[in-house]
Amino acid sequence: MTLTATTLTPGTMIVASAYPDPPFDIIANGSSSGFDIALMRAVSTQLDLALQPVRYGGDDFNGIFDGLAKGRYDAVISGTTITPERANIVLFSQPYLEFNQGVAVNRERTLNVASVADLRGLTAGIQSGNTSDFRPR
DSSP, X not given: OOOOOOOSXXXXXXXXXXXXXXXXXXXXXXXXXXXXXXXHHHHHHHTTOEEEEEEOOOSSTTXXXXXXXXXXXXXXXXXXXXOHHHHTTSOOOOOSOOOOOOOOOOTTTOTTOOSGGGGTTOOOOOOTTSTTOOOOO
16 A cells, blocks of 8 residues: 655655653754654654654643644644544544543652642642643633
């Protein structure tokens, strides 16, 4: 079977990722690597395309899908949760990994955190637009 790919730049697949997100999306010494990048290299090879990874630099992760819809890149790969709102904008592949949300705490600074209830009153950092961002809009 011969596959033919139509891309923004002939012969190249431009793929956006929200770096850093190790072990999935890593930039070291100006070079992209990690699981997601290795997967897209394999896809690009199958399609006989050169891979051009690009860094998504927006503050709100949902903007990565707007960039895809507006033709800034050919694909997105970056630990993405498939939601109905996002599926209205872009076409998703079948999921290749499934994860649940988690919380990590610094045990040296928060000795008494052993459950979700123990997080009350603490400050947490999350990426805006991430599916772990439950704040009302």
